[in-house]
Amino acid sequence: MTEPQVWTLIGVFATALFGMITLMSTMFIRIIRTEIGSLKTEMSSEFRGINQRIDRLDADVNALMKHAFGIDRG
Structure with missing residues (x-):
């Protein structure tokens, strides 16, 4: 191989490698x-x-307190 062919192959491989990395x-x-x-x-x-679960829990606690103690926290 001549020197220009070697440099051409180096350029082609470098371009292919850069393209794959990109x-x-x-x-x-x-x-x-x-x-x-x-x-x-x-x-x-x-x-x-x-x-949503915490809001639902708050509603359940309010219902229990109202039922058990007649207290409405809401």
């Missing part, structure tokens, strides 16, 4: 963003569920 990093970043978004959605739905 593609993999782009895909990795996209996957991480998707996973963080789904985790955010899941956590926020869990917190909403906890709030």
Whole structure:
């Protein structure tokens, strides 16, 4: 092989390697963003569920106090 052919092959391989690194990093970043978004959605739905259970518990405590002691806290 002549020297220009070697430099051409080096350039082709370097370009291919750079392209693969770019593609993999782009895909990795996209996957991480998707996973963080789904985790955010899941956590926020869990917190909403906890709030609903606490609100329901408050209503149950109010009903028990009204029934047991005739006290209405609400």
